[in-house]
Amino acid sequence: MSNNSVILPTLCVAPAQVIRGQGVLTTAVSAIAQLGQRPLLVGGDRTIATVYTLLHPGFQDHSLDAAQASYYPDCSETTLASLRQTAQSHQADVIIGLGGGKALDTSKLLAHQCGLPVVTVPTSAATCASWTALSNVYSEDGAFLYDVPLSQCPQLLVLDYDLIATAPQRTLVAGIGDAIAKWYEASVSSGQSQRTLLIGAVQQARVLRDILLQKSVAALQNPGSEDWQDVVDASVLLAGVIGGLGGAQCRTVAAHAVHNGLTHLIASHGTLHGEKVAYGILVQLRLEELVQGSQLAATARQQLLKFYAEIGLPQSLTDLGMATISIADLQQAATIACAESSDIHRLPFEVEPAQLMAAMVSTTAACRAAGKYEDIPAPNGGKRDTALFSLPPSKFCIDEVSE
């Protein structure tokens, strides 16, 4: 072997096992029993109470000795420290995460820290947290602090459609917002890559976007239908595949950076992760319009605005309930989103907080007509730089989507 051999990052592509279907939670206990005899259930109090009732008979049949703990108030360092103590005193040998993204992130990180296997049971389709080898850590007050790459994906993911169907419709809408972001972010961070798995990840993101654009309206009109299950699968499972296949090089860009900045404002806490991310996609596209003059981004934004209106995703700060935030607050969110370590810098151009603020307040701006740029006199009377208007073809395949 040569001295300059390169070790590529380890990939955590998928959970070892995925059990899915209607009412599968009770039958999944035998698979849980293969992983441990002393499970610690982690979730919100009400979720644990509901789900424990379903699991209890199975636990008895398999002689499992279960304990439960809340992740309240957030997936924070303090919560994790207290949960590690609970896991230790119960002598837990498997962690079962129940709930939405934050409950699952807490459970996965707890298991990682304790060196235990983890089972994820999503109770909504709001994120792909049940799939991924990544946890977001927040402050006690819910401000995003950092993410932690985990050594593996969950050992078992149990996707029970009956459980997901009991969640408010809004959580699925948010899940659609978080999942569709994969395309707009992965195509920017990895769209130019020639590496096999990255090409695969970006193409999966495109397929995911198309499924969501085609089936979301029907899914939301008919909960429990085949379209609904397809959209749940897209938001919870296929969205996870993209992060797994693409790995660290196929990460988030500006949409999630905007989300992360917004979480530092109390006014944003009434909205879900995927709702803020969905708004963040519009901000990212708007940035590409404002900074690069990208006509393609402008068209993609108009397409998304129409889609958001159909399914109820927020298009603006007003829709996020943040119509009256101060300039200082907006500046704070923009400054955090533009921090040196922020994924916003994966954009192919530099972004200043002032530019980001301009984009954040103009996500619903009308699309400039295609020829309009030509009206601006070119510098030195020379020909305009047409490169300004052309993006690499792989970036936004808007041509493939019917309006």
Ligand SMILES: [Zn+2]
């Ligand atoms: Zn997300």
